[in-house]
Amino acid sequence: MLFQKMRSVLFLSLIGFSLSACDTFKSGTSGATFSDPNVDKTSPAVGHSYPDAESTEVEVDSVVRITFTELMDIRTLVGGISDGEEIPAGIQLYSGGSGNQEVFSVNDKRAQQIEYSVVPGVGEDLVTGNPIDIDATRIILRHQSGRFSLNTEYTVLVSEDVTDLADDPTTKDENEANNLEEVSKIGFKTEDGEWKEASFISFLKQGENVGDDPVIVEASQFEPSLASNAVGDVLAVWLQGNSAGSNDSIGVWASRYLPNEEKWWMSDVTASGNTNVQRIDNIDLTTNAFGAKITLNNTGKAAAVWYQAPESSDIGSIWLSLFDGSEWKAAEMISDNQLGGDASSPEIGIDENGNVIAVWLELDGSDQRIKANYYDASANSWLLNPLTLNAGLAGDAKQPSLSVTSEGFAMVVWGQEVSGVFQIYGSRYLKDINPGWEDPQKIDSLTLGSASKPIVAIDTNNDAFVIWQHYDGQRENIWLNRFSGGVWGNAIQMETDNRSAAIDPFVVFGPENQAFAAWVQTGSSEDKLNVKSFTIESGWDVDADQIRVASEINKPSIRFDREGNAIAVWVEGFPLGNISANRYSKISSNWGGTFSLEDISNKGGAVTLASLLEDGRVLSIWSHFNGENFSLVSALFSD
Numbered sequence: 256m257l258f259q260k261m262r263s264v265l266f267l268s269l270i271g272f273s274l275s276a277c278d279t280f281k282s283g284t285s286g287a288t289f290s291d292p293n294v295d296k297t298s299p300a301v302g303h304s305y306p307d308a309e310s311t312e313v314e315v316d317s318v319v320r321i322t323f324t325e326l327m328d329i330r331t332l333v334g335g336i337s338d339g340e341e342i343p344a345g346i347q348l349y350s351g352g353s354g355n356q357e358v359f360s361v362n363d364k365r366a367q368q369i370e371y372s373v374v375p376g377v378g379e380d381l382v383t384g385n386p387i388d389i390d391a392t393r394i395i396l397r398h399q400s401g402r403f404s405l406n407t408e409y410t411v412l413v414s415e416d417v418t419d420l421a422d423d424p425t426t427k428d429e430n431e432a433n434n435l436e437e438v439s440k441i442g443f444k445t446e447d448g449e450w451k452e453a454s455f456i457s458f459l460k461q462g463e464n465v466g467d468d469p470v471i472v473e474a475s476q477f478e479p480s481l482a483s484n485a486v487g488d489v490l491a492v493w494l495q496g497n498s499a500g501s502n503d504s505i506g507v508w509a510s511r512y513l514p515n516e517e518k519w520w521m522s523d524v525t526a527s528g529n530t531n532v533q534r535i536d537n538i539d540l541t542t543n544a545f546g547a548k549i550t551l552n553n554t555g556k557a558a559a560v561w562y563q564a565p566e567s568s569d570i571g572s573i574w575l576s577l578f579d580g581s582e583w584k585a586a587e588m589i590s591d592n593q594l595g596g597d598a599s600s601p602e603i604g605i606d607e608n609g610n611v612i613a614v615w616l617e618l619d620g621s622d623q624r625i626k627a628n629y630y631d632a633s634a635n636s637w638l639l640n641p642l643t644l645n646a647g648l649a650g651d652a653k654q655p656s657l658s659v660t661s662e663g664f665a666m667v668v669w670g671q672e673v674s675g676v677f678q679i680y681g682s683r684y685l686k687d688i689n690p691g692w693e694d695p696q697k698i699d700s701l702t703l704g705s706a707s708k709p710i711v712a713i714d715t716n717n718d719a720f721v722i723w724q725h726y727d728g729q730r731e732n733i734w735l736n737r738f739s740g741g742v743w744g745n746a747i748q749m750e751t752d753n754r755s756a757a758i759d760p761f762v763v764f765g766p767e768n769q770a771f772a773a774w775v776q777t778g779s780s781e782d783k784l785n786v787k788s789f790t791i792e793s794g795w796d797v798d799a800d801q802i803r804v805a806s807e808i809n810k811p812s813i814r815f816d817r818e819g820n821a822i823a824v825w826v827e828g829f830p831l832g833n834i835s836a837n838r839y840s841k842i843s844s845n846w847g848g849t850f851s852l853e854d855i856s857n858k859g860g861a862v863t864l865a866s867l868l869e870d871g872r873v874l875s876i877w878s879h880f881n882g883e884n885f886s887l888v889s890a891l892f893s894d
Contacts, residue, residue, distance in 0.1 A: 295381070295421040300324045301413060301439045302376070302391065309353070310443040315403045315870065315894050319396040319411050319441060321346070323419075325378060327392040328432060331417040333369050344369075345417035346394060350818055353410040353442030362767055365409075366399030398870075404818040405871030405894060406447040406840055413439035446894055448871055450836065453852050453890040456519060456876070458510065458532040469530045474503060475884035479876045480559075482551035483865035485817070487514055489874060490522060490578070492549045492559045493887060497534065505543040507536040507561050507576075509583060512874060514867040517891065523581045535559060535576045535583045540566055544574075550605045552661065555580040558611045558630075560589075560603040571597045573615050577630070589628045589637055592617050598626065602667070604659025608632055612684060614657050614667050619643070623651040625669055625682075627692060644682050645671060645695050653677065656721075658713045659684075666738065668698065668709040668721050677705045679723050681738075698736045700746045704728055710761055714768040720789075722749070722760040722772055731756040733774045749787060750799065752776055757785075759808075765815035766869075771839075773811045773823065782808040784825060786839075786846065802837045802846040803827070812862070817869035822892060824852070824862050824875050834859040834877050836892075852890045853879065859888070867893075 305320040306313050330337055334344030348367040349359040376391030396411060403409060418432035458472040474496030483489045489512040496503035510532045511522045519531045536544050540563065547561040557578035562571045565588070573590040576583050590598045596618025604612050609632035617626045625644040630637050645652055650672030659665040665684035670677040679698040684691050698721055699706055709723040719738040724731045733749040749772060750757050761773045770789040775782050785799040806829035813823045819841035827833050834852040839845070852875065853859045862877035873892040878885045 298433045298436045299419045304441050306443040312446045313443045315445050321394040323392045326390050326420050328418045328420055329371055345414040347412050349410045352408040353440045368397040368399055370395040402870050403445045406820050407818040408444045411441040448892050448894050450850050451891045453888050456887045456889050459530050460532050461530050476887045477878040477885040478861050479863055480548045481863050481865035482549045484551050484553045485869050487868045488555045490549055490551055490557050492547045494547055504541045506534050507544045507547045508532055509535045537586045548603050550603045552605045552607050556609045558603055558605050560601040560613055562599050571599055573598045573601050602655050602657035604657050606663035607661040612659050612665050614655050625652045644692055656709050656711045658711045660713050664717045666711050666719050668711045670707050679706045679709050698743055712762045712764050714764045720762045722762040724758055724760055731758050733757045733760050759810055761811050763813045765819050766817050771813050775808045781806055784808050784811055800846055803849050807831055814864050814866050816866055816871045822873045824864050826860055826862055832858050834862050
């Protein structure tokens with residue numbers, strides 16, 4: 256009976272009821288103190304955890320489990336508000352290896368999900384010291400997305416400030432709870448992914464008449480454009496023959512990729528049936544569409560843009576279709592050039608509010624101009640008249656490149672003819688001024704030769720890089736300039752190989768504003784794909800990494816995941832047509848070996864890629880010539 260009573264007292268002390276207001280008794284005559292044997296003064300500890308410390312190859316869809324040696328105060332574990340005071344979370348997931356590190360930066364913190372439950376445990380009787388059955392708290396922690404990232408080191412820190420339930424609620428100015436004696440760390444590394452076998456994408460479209468069964472798409476498909484966001488939406492648009500006839504017109508078609516199901520579906524995820532593709536340009540047009548591109552924000556809204564002549568017209572105009580998250584809206588013309596010259600080369604971007612910026616080239620008299628239009632999502636309207644961004648500059652514009660941030664900041668760059676040669680110009684868009692676009696500024700500093708193929712990328716600080724190639728009279732070289740603090744810096748040459756031309760520049764930012772610049776260094780018998788890395792702390796590396804040598808290399812592209820790993824893809828071979836890839840590991844700070852995605856008779860081209868949920872999975876698609884027409888092929892990098 257005495258033993259049962261002691262177990263009851265212990266249980267009550269553990270769950271925080273009927274606690275003594277102090278942990279000692281004191282005699283008024285002798286001044287001696289006597290400990291109260293019924294008060295819990297034992298510090299809690301982490302009894303068991305999964306994964307084991309410093310585990311490797313941990314599956315990305317697994318969880319972290321932490322079992323304490325007793326019942327814990329949940330508020331100190333998950334955080335929250337108590338009596339008007341904020342209690343910080345005592346358990347936190349970080350990106351990075353544990354080592355001896357107990358303090359991580361804010362940028363290392365990762366969003367998490369925490370579940371907790373009560374499980375059976377073994378404790379110690381406070382009087383006898385014998386083991387007894389008790390209740391204990393178990394925590395299950397996941398990444399907020401539900402999956403950890405591939406090839407990433409993580410650390411879960413359990414703060415020494417987390418406490419058990421020994422506090423007496425009747426004492427307001429004293430906390431008798433016991434806390435962890437030291438920080439507990441659980442470090443682990445996740446598995447890496449691999450490329451799955453490439454396969455043709457089977458597209459089914461609606462039959463010609465309502466009620467007809469879906470039919471397999473047999474028409475040529477080419478020039479795909481992919482867009483993805485952090486929450487798992489992946490949309491693709493491409494050019495496709497509308498009926499597979501020999502004199503078929505080319506339209507713009509769209510589909511959605513479902514990452515977790517690994518399949519293509521209608522853009523509306525709630526759609527039923529077997530069709531997984533739809534035409535989004537004006538179905539009444541019999542003219543050809545060109546240059547389709549897509550942009551997507553984190554709310555699932557998207558916009559696709561292309562150029563196409565209206566019926567009974569030879570003048571190409573800019574067309575756009577908006578996607579509201581479930582439905583593509585009717586295509587509309589957003590240029591007003593039908594009484595003027597051709598419009599072409601559209602670029603597109605969207606912010607988190609669904610506002611859309613489009614820029615393009617348009618022939619105005621004898622000069623190519625940079626035109627821009629803006630869609631105000633709140634007003635559901637476009638500008639009455641598109642703006643001309645380079646009206647004050649004489650000469651042609653060419654090759655615009657646009658980058659738009661989630662906050663609505665934008666930068667467009669292009670080649671501008673000045674005194675017979677092309678130089679790089681740019682204009683910044685600020686949403687809080689009218690008309691938004693600043694006057695064009697010259698970005699390069701060279702006056703001899705001619706510049707081309709500019710690419711712009713913006714980081715989370717609204718700073719930007721622009722990279723381009725410049726012909727100096729003998730060969731093409733790669734140049735770059737940085738926009739920071741509201742001003743352009745001095746252009747720098749990225750390579751100094753004066754033996755051959757450097758072409759096809761590309762630049763991209765990562766999640767912590769690190770960046771990669773890539774280009775192709777040509778040679779008499781082989782090309783080299785070079786990549787140079789940038790960090791805010793160290794700037795650009797002195798030397799570039801040579802990640803591929805092949806007979807010919809064309810149009811490299813790179814995407815980061817949320818942890819700083821990256822994948823590059825490109826077209827190679829002689830003749831061009833093989834699709835290859837390489838993977839960058841943040842942990843080793845190195846590029847791996849080349850992986851061949853397709854080497855079937857040199858038939859691949861127009862390769863693009865998109866990150867899936869930013870967790871390291873990557874989808875790549877390209878156009879493959881099968882001898883009769885072009886078909887889309889995809890390959891998945893995944894666990």
